[in-house]
Amino acid sequence: xxxxxxxxxxxxxxxxxxxxxxxxxxxxxxxxxxxxxxxxxxxxxxxxxxxxxxxxxxxxxxxxxxxxxxxxxxxxxxxxxxxxxxxxxxxxxxxxxxxxxxxxxxxxxxxxxxxxxxxxxxxxxxxxxxxxxxxxxxxxxxxxxxxxxxxxxxxxxxxxxxxxxxxxxxxxxxxxxxxxxxxxxxxxxxxxxxxxxxxxxxxxxxxxxxxxxxxxxxxxxxxxxxxxxxxxxxxxxxxxxxxxxxxxxxxxxxxxxxxxxxxxxxxxxxxxxxxxxxxxxxxxxxxxxxxxxxxxxxxxxxxxxxxxxxxxxxxxxxx
Numbered sequence: 443x444x445x446x447x448x449x450x451x452x453x454x455x456x457x458x459x460x461x462x463x464x465x466x467x468x469x470x471x472x473x474x475x476x477x478x479x480x481x482x483x484x485x486x487x488x489x490x491x492x493x494x495x496x497x498x499x500x501x502x503x504x505x506x507x508x509x510x511x512x513x514x515x516x517x518x519x520x521x522x523x524x525x526x527x528x529x530x531x532x533x534x535x536x537x538x539x540x541x542x543x544x545x546x547x548x549x550x551x552x553x554x555x556x557x558x559x560x561x562x563x564x565x566x567x568x569x570x571x572x573x574x575x576x577x578x579x580x581x582x583x584x585x586x587x588x589x590x591x592x593x594x595x596x597x598x599x600x601x602x603x604x605x606x607x608x609x610x611x612x613x614x615x616x617x618x619x620x621x622x623x624x625x626x627x628x629x630x631x632x633x634x635x636x637x638x639x640x641x642x643x644x645x646x647x648x649x650x651x652x653x654x655x656x657x658x659x660x661x662x663x664x665x666x667x668x669x670x671x672x673x674x675x676x677x678x679x680x681x682x683x684x685x686x687x688x689x690x691x692x693x694x695x696x697x698x699x700x701x702x703x704x705x706x707x708x709x710x711x712x713x714x715x716x717x718x719x720x721x722x723x724x725x726x727x728x729x730x731x732x733x734x735x736x737x738x739x740x741x742x743x744x745x746x747x748x749x750x751x752x753x754x755x756x757x758x759x760x761x
Contacts, residue, residue: 443467443468443469445471445492445742447472447492460739480499482499486503491508492742493510494511500525501524506525507528508529508530509531510738510741511532513534514537514538515761516533517646520755522757531755534737536733537737539591541724542591543595543597545670545723550640558714558716559573576637580604582636582637583606583638585599585607586629587644593619596619604637607624608622608623609625610626630656633665635662636665639666639667641667641669642670644672646761648759649671649674652675653675655683658680658684659680659689663688664691666694667692667695668693668694668695669693670723672697678698682707685709688714695709696718703719737753
């Protein structure tokens with residue numbers, strides 16, 4: 443019986459804890475070093491993989507029962523070409539809300555306060571007042587995706603005085619955080635008049651280009667779009683056109699339809715865009731890494747004890 447670990451953000455003490463759990467259940471275990479080559483023969487007989495492994499090898503592991511990944515997004519692993527139906531896939535949804543919510547707030551505040559424009563003037567030694575700035579206080583923000591990340595952002599924006607509209611696939615009642623809740627089919631209505639539209643959706647067939655040209659065209663010139671979910675959820679061409687023509691105020695983008703973002707993308711040079719290379723929820727960020735470890739530890743104990751796992755992914759819907 444064998445369990446393998448690879449590309450995990452854990453400390454030596456955390457690795458020892460997980461190793462001891464394996465040993466307590468009579469499992470052999472292997473920790474791959476960073477960038478260490480994974481050979482199929484070394485994984486033969488593995489019943490569990492914890493971490494990131496070459497997807498080309500997964501289908502060949504005939505005894506594999508469980509794969510735990512450190513990420514929340516698993517869209518690249520939900521295809522039947524990777525696993526048999528019997529393999530349970532689990533993720534680390536719930537580990538990234540704090541860090542990504544802070545990233546989102548930072549981006550919204552920077553654009554509302556025109557900080558990118560002032561930073562450009564700073565580099566040019568220009569003392570000049572820019573356009574009128576806005577505040578999150580008194581703003582209306584549409585949060586598309588009310589899971590851990592969306593809710594974490596919403597709760598923080600709410601404290602700062604925003605009115606929060608939530609958007610989700612299934613119905614639920616407003617609560618102390620979300621002032622209104624819209625179904626996905628009513629997304630156009632939810633974003634109209636919003637000061638910011640914050641996206642934290644997984645990448646699935648249903649969410650592809652959910653922020654379509656029609657939806658973007660329904661926004662107004664004050665709207666800021668933020669995306670820390672998956673790049674495919676926004677029609678990037680439509681977004682680029684709206685930004686170029688100043689039909690929306692700006693965008694904070696950490697994810698893109700093609701990654702790395704092509705060097706010839708117009709988004710690189712737009713003054714109303716804050717752009718980062720998919721770093722808002724890095725698993726090495728200490729607060730994220732600690733929560734990832736807690737999920738790994740709990741699920742490993744449950745696996746050893748033959749108990750139901752947490753954070754199980756529904757591979758049919760992609761999260």
